[in-house]
Amino acid sequence: MIIGEGKPIKEVLSMIEPYSKIILAGCRGCVTVCSVGGEKEVGILASAITMAREKEGKPIEIKEVTLERQCDPEYLEQIRGIVDEYEAILSIACGAGVQFMAEKYRKTPVYPGINTKFIGVTEEQGVWSERCQSCGDCKLHLTGGICPITRCAKSLLNGPCGGSSRGKCEVNPEIDCGWQLIYDTLKEQGRLDKLEVIIPINDWTTSRDGGPRKIIREDLKL
Amino acid sequence: MTSDGRLEKVLERGEFAVTSECGPPRGADPEVIRKKGELIKNSVDAINVTDNQTSVVRMSSFSSCLILKQLGVDPVMQMVTRDRNRIAIQSDILGAAALGINNILCLSGDHQKFGDHSTAKNVYDLDSMHLIQTVKRMRDEGKFLGGDEIKGVPKLFIGAAANPFADPFEFRVIRLAKKVAAGAQFIQTQCIFNLDRFKKWMDQVRDRGLHEKVHILGGVTPLKSLGMANYMKKMVPGMDVPDELIARIKGVDKEKRAEEGIKICVETIQQLREIEGVHGVHIMAIEWEEMVPRIAEEAGLLPRPKVE
16 A cells, blocks of 8 residues: 655644645545544644644634545545635645645645655554555566565665675665565575576666556446 | 777786776866876776765766876776666766776666765666676677667676675675676675685685686775774675684784784785686775785785786
Protein backbone atom coordinates (compact mmCIF):
# COMPACT_ATOMS: atom_id res chain seq x y z
CA MET A 1 0.00 0.00 0.00
CA ILE A 2 0.93 3.68 -0.11
CA ILE A 3 2.50 4.77 3.15
CA GLY A 4 2.27 8.34 4.38
CA GLU A 5 3.46 10.37 7.33
CA GLY A 6 1.80 13.36 8.93
CA LYS A 7 3.24 16.78 8.17
CA PRO A 8 4.43 18.81 11.16
CA ILE A 9 1.45 20.69 12.60
CA LYS A 10 3.33 23.99 12.20
CA GLU A 11 3.60 23.45 8.47
CA VAL A 12 -0.08 22.53 8.21
CA LEU A 13 -1.07 25.60 10.21
CA SER A 14 1.00 27.89 8.03
CA MET A 15 -0.61 26.49 4.86
CA ILE A 16 -4.15 27.14 6.05
CA GLU A 17 -3.28 30.34 7.88
CA PRO A 18 -5.35 32.66 5.59
CA TYR A 19 -8.56 30.61 5.90
CA SER A 20 -11.33 30.52 8.46
CA LYS A 21 -13.52 27.82 6.92
CA ILE A 22 -12.02 24.62 5.49
CA ILE A 23 -12.83 21.04 4.65
CA LEU A 24 -10.49 18.48 6.17
CA ALA A 25 -10.73 15.40 3.98
CA GLY A 26 -9.50 11.94 4.93
CA CYS A 27 -9.44 8.75 2.86
CA ARG A 28 -10.46 5.22 3.80
CA GLY A 29 -7.82 3.65 1.51
CA CYS A 30 -4.13 3.05 2.21
CA VAL A 31 -3.74 6.04 4.52
CA THR A 32 -6.38 4.64 6.85
CA VAL A 33 -4.50 1.35 7.05
CA CYS A 34 -1.23 3.11 7.86
CA SER A 35 -3.01 5.31 10.41
CA VAL A 36 -2.19 8.68 8.90
CA GLY A 37 -5.17 9.83 6.87
CA GLY A 38 -8.31 7.99 7.96
CA GLU A 39 -11.40 9.09 9.87
CA LYS A 40 -9.61 8.87 13.20
CA GLU A 41 -6.72 11.05 12.02
CA VAL A 42 -9.16 13.56 10.52
CA GLY A 43 -10.66 13.96 13.99
CA ILE A 44 -7.28 14.28 15.70
CA LEU A 45 -5.92 16.80 13.21
CA ALA A 46 -9.14 18.84 13.26
CA SER A 47 -8.91 19.11 17.07
CA ALA A 48 -5.25 20.09 16.91
CA ILE A 49 -5.90 22.80 14.32
CA THR A 50 -8.97 24.08 16.17
CA MET A 51 -7.09 24.36 19.45
CA ALA A 52 -4.09 26.06 17.87
CA ARG A 53 -6.26 28.59 16.07
CA GLU A 54 -8.31 29.34 19.16
CA LYS A 55 -5.09 29.96 21.03
CA GLU A 56 -4.05 32.43 18.33
CA GLY A 57 -7.41 34.13 18.58
CA LYS A 58 -8.19 33.21 14.98
CA PRO A 59 -10.86 30.51 15.19
CA ILE A 60 -11.46 28.23 12.21
CA GLU A 61 -14.45 26.19 11.14
CA ILE A 62 -13.53 22.72 9.97
CA LYS A 63 -15.82 20.37 8.11
CA GLU A 64 -14.58 16.84 8.71
CA VAL A 65 -15.14 14.32 5.91
CA THR A 66 -13.61 10.96 5.14
CA LEU A 67 -14.14 9.67 1.63
CA GLU A 68 -14.10 6.03 0.64
CA ARG A 69 -11.17 6.85 -1.65
CA GLN A 70 -9.79 10.12 -2.97
CA CYS A 71 -8.29 8.43 -6.04
CA ASP A 72 -11.74 7.63 -7.49
CA PRO A 73 -13.95 10.28 -9.11
CA GLU A 74 -17.21 8.84 -7.81
CA TYR A 75 -16.19 9.30 -4.17
CA LEU A 76 -14.78 12.78 -4.76
CA GLU A 77 -18.17 13.74 -6.15
CA GLN A 78 -19.72 13.18 -2.72
CA ILE A 79 -18.52 16.58 -1.49
CA ARG A 80 -19.49 18.58 -4.57
CA GLY A 81 -22.57 19.95 -2.83
CA ILE A 82 -20.58 21.53 0.01
CA VAL A 83 -17.23 22.54 -1.53
CA ASP A 84 -18.33 26.05 -2.49
CA GLU A 85 -19.20 26.82 1.12
CA TYR A 86 -15.54 26.48 2.13
CA GLU A 87 -12.41 28.49 1.34
CA ALA A 88 -9.96 25.61 1.10
CA ILE A 89 -9.56 21.84 1.35
CA LEU A 90 -6.92 20.17 3.48
CA SER A 91 -6.56 16.61 2.25
CA ILE A 92 -4.78 13.93 4.23
CA ALA A 93 -4.94 11.37 1.44
CA CYS A 94 -1.82 10.35 -0.48
CA GLY A 95 -0.35 12.64 -3.14
CA ALA A 96 -2.57 11.04 -5.79
CA GLY A 97 -5.65 11.76 -3.72
CA VAL A 98 -4.65 15.36 -3.04
CA GLN A 99 -4.04 15.95 -6.74
CA PHE A 100 -7.26 14.29 -7.86
CA MET A 101 -9.16 16.41 -5.36
CA ALA A 102 -7.45 19.55 -6.74
CA GLU A 103 -8.23 18.43 -10.28
CA LYS A 104 -11.92 17.93 -9.55
CA TYR A 105 -12.36 21.18 -7.58
CA ARG A 106 -10.24 23.61 -9.53
CA LYS A 107 -11.63 26.78 -7.95
CA THR A 108 -10.78 25.70 -4.42
CA PRO A 109 -7.18 25.61 -3.16
CA VAL A 110 -6.27 22.10 -2.00
CA TYR A 111 -3.46 21.56 0.52
CA PRO A 112 -1.60 18.39 1.47
CA GLY A 113 -1.79 17.49 5.15
CA ILE A 114 0.56 14.51 4.97
CA ASN A 115 3.72 13.55 3.14
CA THR A 116 3.35 10.56 0.84
CA LYS A 117 6.41 8.43 1.46
CA PHE A 118 6.46 5.14 -0.42
CA ILE A 119 4.83 1.90 -1.55
CA GLY A 120 5.51 -0.43 1.30
CA VAL A 121 4.47 -2.95 3.88
CA THR A 122 3.59 -3.09 7.55
CA GLU A 123 6.59 -4.84 9.09
CA GLU A 124 4.93 -4.82 12.48
CA GLN A 125 2.46 -2.61 14.32
CA GLY A 126 3.71 0.94 13.82
CA VAL A 127 6.59 0.05 11.49
CA TRP A 128 6.38 0.43 7.73
CA SER A 129 9.08 0.03 5.11
CA GLU A 130 9.47 0.54 1.40
CA ARG A 131 9.33 -2.35 -1.06
CA CYS A 132 8.51 -0.96 -4.52
CA GLN A 133 9.44 2.11 -6.55
CA SER A 134 6.93 1.24 -9.28
CA CYS A 135 9.63 1.23 -11.98
CA GLY A 136 7.11 -0.43 -14.27
CA ASP A 137 9.16 -3.47 -15.26
CA CYS A 138 9.27 -5.99 -12.44
CA LYS A 139 12.53 -7.92 -12.09
CA LEU A 140 11.75 -9.77 -8.88
CA HIS A 141 12.00 -13.17 -10.63
CA LEU A 142 15.72 -12.48 -11.17
CA THR A 143 16.52 -11.37 -7.65
CA GLY A 144 14.95 -13.76 -5.21
CA GLY A 145 11.82 -11.66 -4.72
CA ILE A 146 13.82 -8.68 -3.40
CA CYS A 147 13.85 -5.50 -5.48
CA PRO A 148 17.35 -4.09 -6.10
CA ILE A 149 15.97 -0.84 -7.47
CA THR A 150 14.17 -0.19 -4.21
CA ARG A 151 16.35 -1.94 -1.67
CA CYS A 152 19.77 -0.78 -2.92
CA ALA A 153 20.52 2.90 -2.23
CA LYS A 154 22.15 3.09 -5.67
CA SER A 155 19.56 0.89 -7.42
CA LEU A 156 22.41 -1.30 -8.66
CA LEU A 157 21.26 -4.21 -10.78
CA ASN A 158 24.35 -6.40 -10.60
CA GLY A 159 25.32 -7.02 -7.07
CA PRO A 160 26.39 -5.18 -3.95
CA CYS A 161 28.81 -2.28 -4.24
CA GLY A 162 32.05 -2.14 -2.30
CA GLY A 163 30.27 -0.49 0.59
CA SER A 164 28.27 -3.53 1.66
CA SER A 165 29.55 -4.48 5.08
CA ARG A 166 28.26 -7.17 7.43
CA GLY A 167 24.91 -7.18 5.71
CA LYS A 168 24.43 -3.44 6.00
CA CYS A 169 24.35 -0.60 3.48
CA GLU A 170 27.16 1.99 3.39
CA VAL A 171 24.56 4.73 3.59
CA ASN A 172 23.27 3.79 7.01
CA PRO A 173 24.01 0.86 9.32
CA GLU A 174 20.26 0.67 10.05
CA ILE A 175 19.58 -0.24 6.42
CA ASP A 176 20.03 -3.82 5.24
CA CYS A 177 22.11 -4.20 2.10
CA GLY A 178 19.51 -5.20 -0.49
CA TRP A 179 22.04 -7.26 -2.39
CA GLN A 180 23.07 -9.15 0.74
CA LEU A 181 19.38 -10.07 1.17
CA ILE A 182 19.20 -11.14 -2.48
CA TYR A 183 22.37 -13.19 -2.12
CA ASP A 184 21.19 -14.90 1.06
CA THR A 185 17.81 -15.78 -0.43
CA LEU A 186 19.19 -17.16 -3.68
CA LYS A 187 21.82 -19.11 -1.74
CA GLU A 188 19.16 -20.67 0.46
CA GLN A 189 17.17 -21.60 -2.60
CA GLY A 190 20.24 -23.03 -4.36
CA ARG A 191 19.88 -20.50 -7.16
CA LEU A 192 23.16 -18.58 -6.87
CA ASP A 193 23.69 -19.18 -10.60
CA LYS A 194 21.15 -16.37 -11.15
CA LEU A 195 23.75 -13.94 -9.85
CA GLU A 196 26.30 -14.93 -12.49
CA VAL A 197 24.12 -13.38 -15.17
CA ILE A 198 24.42 -9.67 -15.95
CA ILE A 199 21.07 -7.92 -15.64
CA PRO A 200 21.14 -5.66 -18.70
CA ILE A 201 21.05 -1.88 -18.87
CA ASN A 202 17.65 -0.78 -17.74
CA ASP A 203 14.92 0.76 -19.84
CA TRP A 204 13.70 3.56 -17.60
CA THR A 205 10.88 4.62 -19.91
CA THR A 206 8.59 2.32 -17.92
CA SER A 207 9.55 4.27 -14.82
CA ARG A 208 8.70 7.92 -14.26
CA ASP A 209 11.39 9.00 -16.73
CA GLY A 210 8.90 8.51 -19.53
CA GLY A 211 6.62 11.18 -18.04
CA PRO A 212 3.44 10.49 -16.06
CA ARG A 213 2.34 6.96 -16.83
CA LYS A 214 -1.06 5.81 -17.97
CA ILE A 215 -2.70 2.44 -18.42
CA ILE A 216 -5.73 2.05 -20.68
CA ARG A 217 -7.64 -1.23 -20.48
CA GLU A 218 -10.03 -1.33 -23.39
CA ASP A 219 -11.64 -4.47 -21.99
CA LEU A 220 -12.73 -2.56 -18.92
CA LYS A 221 -13.77 0.72 -20.45
CA LEU A 222 -17.47 1.56 -20.48
CA MET B 1 46.10 -3.45 -27.97
CA THR B 2 42.90 -1.57 -27.50
CA SER B 3 44.50 1.75 -26.50
CA ASP B 4 47.80 3.44 -27.17
CA GLY B 5 48.45 3.89 -23.49
CA ARG B 6 51.50 3.06 -21.47
CA LEU B 7 49.49 1.15 -18.86
CA GLU B 8 48.14 -1.35 -21.33
CA LYS B 9 51.56 -1.78 -22.95
CA VAL B 10 53.26 -2.48 -19.63
CA LEU B 11 50.61 -5.00 -18.61
CA GLU B 12 50.54 -6.71 -21.99
CA ARG B 13 54.32 -7.11 -21.85
CA GLY B 14 53.87 -8.98 -18.61
CA GLU B 15 55.62 -6.36 -16.49
CA PHE B 16 54.44 -5.75 -12.93
CA ALA B 17 52.56 -2.47 -13.36
CA VAL B 18 52.50 0.45 -10.96
CA THR B 19 49.66 2.93 -10.84
CA SER B 20 48.86 5.64 -8.38
CA GLU B 21 46.21 8.25 -7.99
CA CYS B 22 45.64 11.97 -7.57
CA GLY B 23 42.71 13.51 -5.86
CA PRO B 24 41.82 16.71 -7.76
CA PRO B 25 41.63 20.02 -5.91
CA ARG B 26 38.51 21.72 -4.66
CA GLY B 27 39.13 24.66 -6.91
CA ALA B 28 40.24 25.69 -10.37
CA ASP B 29 44.00 25.82 -9.79
CA PRO B 30 45.70 23.44 -12.25
CA GLU B 31 49.00 23.72 -10.35
CA VAL B 32 47.70 21.38 -7.65
CA ILE B 33 47.35 18.54 -10.15
CA ARG B 34 50.62 19.45 -11.93
CA LYS B 35 52.49 19.38 -8.66
CA LYS B 36 51.09 15.99 -7.69
CA GLY B 37 51.70 14.66 -11.20
CA GLU B 38 55.32 15.84 -11.29
CA LEU B 39 55.97 14.25 -7.92
CA ILE B 40 54.97 10.78 -8.98
CA LYS B 41 55.05 10.56 -12.75
CA ASN B 42 58.44 8.88 -13.03
CA SER B 43 57.59 6.26 -10.42
CA VAL B 44 54.43 4.91 -12.02
CA ASP B 45 52.98 3.72 -15.33
CA ALA B 46 49.69 5.54 -15.02
CA ILE B 47 47.89 7.87 -12.66
CA ASN B 48 44.21 7.62 -11.77
CA VAL B 49 42.18 10.71 -11.15
CA THR B 50 39.24 10.23 -8.85
CA ASP B 51 35.77 11.37 -9.88
CA ASN B 52 34.36 13.46 -7.03
CA GLN B 53 35.40 10.83 -4.52
CA THR B 54 33.26 10.46 -1.41
CA SER B 55 30.79 12.67 -3.27
CA VAL B 56 32.71 15.83 -2.45
CA VAL B 57 32.75 18.26 -5.38
CA ARG B 58 36.19 18.66 -6.92
CA MET B 59 37.76 19.58 -10.24
CA SER B 60 36.52 17.06 -12.80
CA SER B 61 38.42 13.88 -13.40
CA PHE B 62 38.30 14.67 -17.13
CA SER B 63 40.11 18.03 -16.79
CA SER B 64 42.58 16.75 -14.25
CA CYS B 65 43.42 13.84 -16.54
CA LEU B 66 44.10 16.27 -19.35
CA ILE B 67 46.44 18.29 -17.15
CA LEU B 68 48.32 15.07 -16.33
CA LYS B 69 48.38 14.10 -19.99
CA GLN B 70 50.11 17.40 -20.75
CA LEU B 71 52.87 16.33 -18.34
CA GLY B 72 53.36 13.14 -20.32
CA VAL B 73 51.47 10.94 -17.89
CA ASP B 74 49.13 8.15 -19.00
CA PRO B 75 46.01 9.08 -17.05
CA VAL B 76 43.25 6.75 -15.87
CA MET B 77 39.96 8.60 -15.86
CA GLN B 78 37.75 7.37 -13.07
CA MET B 79 34.10 7.57 -13.95
CA VAL B 80 31.22 7.03 -11.57
CA THR B 81 27.63 6.41 -12.61
CA ARG B 82 26.29 8.40 -9.66
CA ASP B 83 26.30 11.79 -11.34
CA ARG B 84 25.75 11.21 -15.04
CA ASN B 85 23.27 9.35 -17.19
CA ARG B 86 24.19 7.31 -20.25
CA ILE B 87 24.04 10.37 -22.51
CA ALA B 88 26.59 12.37 -20.49
CA ILE B 89 28.74 9.31 -19.89
CA GLN B 90 29.11 8.42 -23.56
CA SER B 91 29.75 12.03 -24.44
CA ASP B 92 32.53 12.30 -21.86
CA ILE B 93 34.09 9.04 -23.04
CA LEU B 94 34.31 10.39 -26.58
CA GLY B 95 35.71 13.68 -25.32
CA ALA B 96 38.31 11.94 -23.19
CA ALA B 97 39.42 9.62 -25.98
CA ALA B 98 39.68 12.58 -28.36
CA LEU B 99 42.19 14.17 -25.99
CA GLY B 100 44.28 11.06 -25.47
CA ILE B 101 42.69 9.90 -22.24
CA ASN B 102 42.17 6.25 -23.07
CA ASN B 103 42.02 4.47 -19.73
CA ILE B 104 38.59 4.49 -18.11
CA LEU B 105 37.96 3.07 -14.65
CA CYS B 106 34.28 2.20 -14.39
CA LEU B 107 32.74 2.69 -10.97
CA SER B 108 29.36 3.12 -9.35
CA GLY B 109 30.75 5.74 -6.93
CA ASP B 110 30.26 6.54 -3.28
CA HIS B 111 26.72 7.42 -2.28
CA GLN B 112 26.07 11.17 -2.17
CA LYS B 113 25.24 10.88 1.49
CA PHE B 114 28.97 10.96 2.27
CA GLY B 115 29.68 14.19 0.50
CA ASP B 116 29.16 17.90 0.81
CA HIS B 117 25.92 17.79 -1.20
CA SER B 118 24.03 15.08 0.63
CA THR B 119 20.65 16.47 -0.48
CA ALA B 120 21.47 15.78 -4.15
CA LYS B 121 19.57 13.29 -6.30
CA ASN B 122 21.71 10.44 -7.56
CA VAL B 123 21.48 9.23 -11.14
CA TYR B 124 22.44 5.56 -11.39
CA ASP B 125 20.95 5.25 -14.84
CA LEU B 126 23.69 2.64 -15.26
CA ASP B 127 25.61 0.61 -12.69
CA SER B 128 29.35 -0.07 -12.90
CA MET B 129 28.73 -3.32 -14.80
CA HIS B 130 26.70 -1.43 -17.37
CA LEU B 131 29.38 1.24 -17.68
CA ILE B 132 31.94 -1.44 -18.54
CA GLN B 133 29.53 -2.81 -21.16
CA THR B 134 28.99 0.69 -22.52
CA VAL B 135 32.70 1.42 -22.96
CA LYS B 136 33.25 -1.96 -24.58
CA ARG B 137 30.34 -1.53 -26.97
CA MET B 138 31.52 1.91 -28.02
CA ARG B 139 35.01 0.61 -28.68
CA ASP B 140 34.39 -2.86 -30.11
CA GLU B 141 31.11 -2.37 -31.95
CA GLY B 142 31.59 1.30 -32.71
CA LYS B 143 28.05 1.92 -31.52
CA PHE B 144 26.30 4.04 -28.96
CA LEU B 145 23.99 2.34 -26.50
CA GLY B 146 21.12 3.75 -28.52
CA GLY B 147 22.32 1.75 -31.54
CA ASP B 148 23.66 4.52 -33.76
CA GLU B 149 27.09 4.23 -35.29
CA ILE B 150 30.00 6.15 -33.79
CA LYS B 151 32.03 8.03 -36.36
CA GLY B 152 35.55 8.02 -35.02
CA VAL B 153 35.60 5.00 -32.72
CA PRO B 154 37.47 5.62 -29.44
CA LYS B 155 40.47 3.55 -28.37
CA LEU B 156 39.99 2.54 -24.77
CA PHE B 157 41.47 0.37 -22.06
CA ILE B 158 38.74 -0.67 -19.67
CA GLY B 159 39.25 -0.81 -15.94
CA ALA B 160 37.01 -1.67 -13.02
CA ALA B 161 37.26 -1.94 -9.27
CA ALA B 162 36.96 -4.93 -6.97
CA ASN B 163 36.61 -4.95 -3.24
CA PRO B 164 37.55 -8.33 -1.79
CA PHE B 165 36.82 -6.93 1.67
CA ALA B 166 33.17 -6.06 1.21
CA ASP B 167 30.38 -8.53 1.87
CA PRO B 168 29.09 -11.04 1.04
CA PHE B 169 32.62 -12.39 0.59
CA GLU B 170 31.56 -15.38 -1.56
CA PHE B 171 29.85 -13.03 -3.97
CA ARG B 172 32.94 -10.90 -4.55
CA VAL B 173 34.51 -13.27 -7.04
CA ILE B 174 31.17 -13.70 -8.83
CA ARG B 175 31.02 -9.94 -9.19
CA LEU B 176 34.55 -9.89 -10.57
CA ALA B 177 33.62 -12.61 -13.06
CA LYS B 178 30.69 -10.50 -14.21
CA LYS B 179 32.92 -7.47 -14.66
CA VAL B 180 35.38 -9.51 -16.71
CA ALA B 181 32.54 -10.92 -18.81
CA ALA B 182 31.27 -7.36 -19.31
CA GLY B 183 34.66 -6.33 -20.72
CA ALA B 184 36.96 -5.22 -17.91
CA GLN B 185 40.63 -5.54 -18.89
CA PHE B 186 42.22 -4.39 -15.67
CA ILE B 187 41.09 -4.31 -12.06
CA GLN B 188 42.25 -2.05 -9.27
CA THR B 189 41.29 -3.38 -5.87
CA GLN B 190 40.26 -1.66 -2.68
CA CYS B 191 43.16 -0.98 -0.25
CA ILE B 192 44.61 -4.25 0.97
CA PHE B 193 45.37 -4.36 4.68
CA ASN B 194 44.11 -7.88 5.31
CA LEU B 195 46.43 -9.97 3.12
CA ASP B 196 44.94 -13.27 4.32
CA ARG B 197 41.52 -12.34 3.06
CA PHE B 198 43.01 -10.99 -0.17
CA LYS B 199 44.85 -14.27 -0.73
CA LYS B 200 41.63 -16.23 -0.17
CA TRP B 201 39.93 -14.04 -2.74
CA MET B 202 42.80 -14.57 -5.19
CA ASP B 203 42.44 -18.35 -4.70
CA GLN B 204 38.85 -18.02 -5.90
CA VAL B 205 39.96 -15.76 -8.74
CA ARG B 206 42.45 -18.39 -9.93
CA ASP B 207 39.95 -21.24 -9.46
CA ARG B 208 37.78 -19.50 -12.03
CA GLY B 209 40.76 -18.72 -14.29
CA LEU B 210 39.98 -15.03 -14.09
CA HIS B 211 43.63 -14.10 -13.49
CA GLU B 212 44.31 -15.09 -17.08
CA LYS B 213 41.55 -12.90 -18.44
CA VAL B 214 42.11 -9.69 -16.53
CA HIS B 215 45.06 -7.80 -15.04
CA ILE B 216 44.60 -7.44 -11.30
CA LEU B 217 46.38 -4.55 -9.60
CA GLY B 218 46.35 -4.79 -5.84
CA GLY B 219 45.46 -1.58 -4.07
CA VAL B 220 47.68 -0.33 -1.24
CA THR B 221 47.52 2.73 0.99
CA PRO B 222 50.24 3.84 3.39
CA LEU B 223 48.77 4.58 6.81
CA LYS B 224 50.00 7.95 8.02
CA SER B 225 48.97 7.66 11.62
CA LEU B 226 47.06 5.64 14.18
CA GLY B 227 44.15 8.02 13.71
CA MET B 228 44.02 7.26 10.01
CA ALA B 229 44.18 3.52 10.63
CA ASN B 230 41.32 3.70 13.10
CA TYR B 231 39.31 5.93 10.79
CA MET B 232 39.77 3.50 7.90
CA LYS B 233 38.79 0.59 10.09
CA LYS B 234 35.72 2.12 11.67
CA MET B 235 34.41 4.76 9.32
CA VAL B 236 35.05 3.60 5.77
CA PRO B 237 32.48 1.00 4.66
CA GLY B 238 34.00 -2.05 3.00
CA MET B 239 37.48 -1.42 4.44
CA ASP B 240 39.17 -4.19 6.41
CA VAL B 241 42.00 -3.08 8.71
CA PRO B 242 42.93 -6.00 10.99
CA ASP B 243 43.51 -5.41 14.70
CA GLU B 244 47.09 -6.73 14.40
CA LEU B 245 47.90 -3.92 12.02
CA ILE B 246 46.44 -1.31 14.35
CA ALA B 247 48.45 -2.84 17.20
CA ARG B 248 51.64 -2.73 15.10
CA ILE B 249 51.24 0.99 14.45
CA LYS B 250 50.25 1.65 18.03
CA GLY B 251 53.35 -0.27 19.13
CA VAL B 252 55.81 2.31 17.76
CA ASP B 253 56.45 5.86 19.02
CA LYS B 254 54.03 8.44 17.70
CA GLU B 255 56.62 10.24 15.57
CA LYS B 256 57.69 6.97 13.95
CA ARG B 257 54.20 5.81 13.01
CA ALA B 258 54.24 7.35 9.54
CA GLU B 259 57.52 5.46 8.89
CA GLU B 260 55.86 2.27 10.08
CA GLY B 261 52.95 2.95 7.74
CA ILE B 262 55.35 3.21 4.79
CA LYS B 263 57.10 0.03 5.89
CA ILE B 264 53.81 -1.88 6.08
CA CYS B 265 52.88 -0.60 2.63
CA VAL B 266 56.20 -1.70 1.12
CA GLU B 267 55.92 -5.13 2.75
CA THR B 268 52.39 -5.50 1.42
CA ILE B 269 53.58 -4.73 -2.12
CA GLN B 270 56.37 -7.26 -1.79
CA GLN B 271 53.88 -9.90 -0.68
CA LEU B 272 51.46 -8.99 -3.47
CA ARG B 273 54.23 -9.55 -6.04
CA GLU B 274 54.47 -13.15 -4.89
CA ILE B 275 50.78 -13.89 -5.50
CA GLU B 276 50.04 -15.61 -8.79
CA GLY B 277 47.68 -13.50 -10.87
CA VAL B 278 48.53 -10.14 -9.33
CA HIS B 279 49.89 -8.11 -12.23
CA GLY B 280 50.56 -4.83 -10.53
CA VAL B 281 49.99 -2.51 -7.67
CA HIS B 282 47.84 0.57 -7.29
CA ILE B 283 49.31 2.94 -4.71
CA MET B 284 46.73 5.24 -3.19
CA ALA B 285 48.69 7.62 -0.99
CA ILE B 286 45.81 9.76 0.14
CA GLU B 287 47.01 13.40 0.33
CA TRP B 288 50.49 11.93 0.74
CA GLU B 289 51.45 11.63 -2.91
CA GLU B 290 55.05 12.65 -2.20
CA MET B 291 55.59 9.23 -0.62
CA VAL B 292 54.79 7.32 -3.81
CA PRO B 293 58.32 7.49 -5.29
CA ARG B 294 59.81 6.29 -2.02
CA ILE B 295 57.33 3.43 -1.68
CA ALA B 296 57.96 2.40 -5.29
CA GLU B 297 61.73 2.59 -4.75
CA GLU B 298 61.73 0.61 -1.52
CA ALA B 299 59.40 -2.00 -2.98
CA GLY B 300 61.90 -2.50 -5.81
CA LEU B 301 59.55 -1.21 -8.49
CA LEU B 302 61.95 1.35 -9.98
CA PRO B 303 62.96 2.23 -12.55
CA ARG B 304 59.76 1.77 -14.51
CA PRO B 305 60.26 -0.03 -17.79
CA LYS B 306 60.62 1.98 -20.98
CA VAL B 307 57.87 1.54 -23.54
CA GLU B 308 57.57 2.71 -27.12
